[in-house]
Amino acid sequence: MEELNREGYKERAILVGIVSTPEYEESMEELKELALTAGAEVVGIMTQKRNTIDKAHYIGKGKLEELKFFVENQEVDLVIVNDELTGTQIKNIEDFLNVKVIDRTNLILDIFAKRAKSREGMLQVELAQLKYRLPRLVGLGGQLSRLGGGIGTRGPGETKLETDRRHIKNRIKAIEKKLEEIERHRSLQRERRKKNRIPVIAIVGYTNAGKSTLLNALTNAEVYVEDKLFATLDPTARRLVLPSGREVILIDTVGFIRKLPHDLVEAFKSTLEEAKYADLLLHVIDVTSPDMEEKIKVVEKVLSDLDVINTPRINVFNKIDLLDVVPKGNEKEIYISAKNKIGLDKLLQAIEKEIFKDVEIVNFLLPYDKTKEYNYLKEKTKVIEESYDEKGIIIKAEVQKETKERFKDFIIV
Numbered sequence: 418m419e420e421l422n423r424e425g426y427k428e429r430a431i432l433v434g435i436v437s438t439p440e441y442e443e444s445m446e447e448l449k450e451l452a453l454t455a456g457a458e459v460v461g462i463m464t465q466k467r468n469t470i471d472k473a474h475y476i477g478k479g480k481l482e483e484l485k486f487f488v489e490n491q492e493v494d495l496v497i498v499n500d501e502l503t504g505t506q507i508k509n510i511e512d513f514l515n516v517k518v519i520d521r522t523n524l525i526l527d528i529f530a531k532r533a534k535s536r537e538g539m540l541q542v543e544l545a546q547l548k549y550r551l552p553r554l555v556g557l558g559g560q561l562s563r564l565g566g567g568i569g570t571r572g573p574g575e576t577k578l579e580t581d582r583r584h585i586k587n588r589i590k591a592i593e594k595k596l597e598e599i600e601r602h603r604s605l606q607r608e609r610r611k612k613n614r615i616p617v618i619a620i621v622g623y624t625n626a627g628k629s630t631l632l633n634a635l636t637n638a639e640v641y642v643e644d645k646l647f648a649t650l651d652p653t654a655r656r657l658v659l660p661s662g663r664e665v666i667l668i669d670t671v672g673f674i675r676k677l678p679h680d681l682v683e684a685f686k687s688t689l690e691e692a693k694y695a696d697l698l699l700h701v702i703d704v705t706s707p708d709m710e711e712k713i714k715v716v717e718k719v720l721s722d723l724d725v726i727n728t729p730r731i732n733v734f735n736k737i738d739l740l741d742v743v744p745k746g747n748e749k750e751i752y753i754s755a756k757n758k759i760g761l762d763k764l765l766q767a768i769e770k771e772i773f774k775d776v777e778i779v780n781f782l783l784p785y786d787k788t789k790e791y792n793y794l795k796e797k798t799k800v801i802e803e804s805y806d807e808k809g810i811i812i813k814a815e816v817q818k819e820t821k822e823r824f825k826d827f828i829i830v
């Protein structure tokens with residue numbers, strides 16, 4: 418879908434980046450994707466080779482002159498810089514070019530602001546935006562008054578972004594309090610799930626890898642899928658019945674990206690907590706992306722930061738319909754096409770094997786006076802069936818090895 422801004426046209430943007438790392442090209446390509454996702458029209462890309470970022474103007478003075486020429490000739494509305502800028506840098510460049518300047522972080526925040534739908538998502542994004550703005554008020558003040566609205570100045574649900582330091586600080590406190598309440602509610606839900614012994618599987622991965630498509634394919638859910646970045650912001654949970662008839666909960670999560678703004682990671686921590694408490698992670702990887710290895714590393718870094726790098730994980734290589742030769746894979750590396758539903762059987766088997774590797778379904782016969790044992794099984798295991806016999810209660814339950822050992826005297830076949 419073509420997105421026009423409120424004035425009815427697309428803001429004309431030029432992308433500016435510094436060439437310093439080998440991944441630079443992919444990173445610029447991604448910046449372009451981000452700009453398109455935010456609703457801009459990219460009319461030019463300008464890069465400069467240098468080792469350090471210019472403290473005052475990001476790029477060198479000569480390059481800036483060149484940029485000014487381009488901005489004036491191409492009727493550019495917006496300059497997007499590939500690195501995070503200070504408030505002073507934003508102000509200096511804007512004063513020189515007389516056009517709005519935003520950085521990569523602000524661009525990502527802007528996309529999140531437009532995409533956020535749930536109350537929690539909106540609060541999280543607003544919090545990240547306010548934290549980003551607070552140290553940059555010098556530079557950002559001009560954007561709202563002199564240069565108008567548009568990309569980089571929007572709040573979630575189009576709320577007006579604050580420019581007053583005191584108000585921002587108060588708002589940050591208020592939002593943090595509200596988010597704590599929501600988090601408390603969420604942890605109650607988690608407790609309940611734990612009590613019901615339903616295993617939780619979180620789908621994680623780089624943005625646009627196909628996570629939501631996979632959730633839809635496995636559960637017939639209708640989660641929003643789009644060939645744009647950050648289609649998903651809110652964690653969506655769905656029930657999934659495995660081939661054995663056992664049930665799990667599958668959760669879709671927000672995608673990761675390189676140089677993900679720190680405040681955003683912080684703000685989304687509670688959403689990402691879903692991954693933290695998962696019994697298994699499915700790491701969805703787009704096999705068609707030329708920098709697949711680097712993206713895998715970015716995701717693994719976030720998983721480390723979230724302290725879930727040791728959670729059992731299956732790497733799901735997606736979009737194999739676009740490959741000529743498909744690798745065979747193994748139990749921990751499954752090749753699929755979520756869109757064309759190829760390889761899903763193998764994936765389900767692998768999930769089943771991983772999740773239930775330590776549990777077994779066992780039948781117990783408990784005499785009626787064994788109330789303590791009965792209560793233990795009811796509370797600590799997943800009871801599948803219960804029936805009554807003259808000798809006692811027959812319980813069919815999913816149990817860990819230790820429980821089976823402990824109750825071995827009551828096992829029947």
Ligand SMILES: Nc1nc2c(ncn2[C@@H]2O[C@H](COP(=O)(O)OP(=O)(O)OP(=O)(O)O)[C@@H](O)[C@H]2O)c(=O)[nH]1
Nearest residue numbers: 625626627628629630643647648649672754755756
């Ligand atoms: N060719 C091909 N395209 C796929 C496949 N799976 C997903 N896609 C496409 O990849 C794009 C992204 O899919 P999503 O499911 O929205 O990706 P996501 O990982 O949820 O993305 P975010 O929520 O933005 O992080 C969409 O255009 C999908 O149609 C696949 O198996 N083959």
Ligand SMILES: [Mg+2]
Nearest residue numbers: 628629648649
């Ligand atoms: Mg998604």
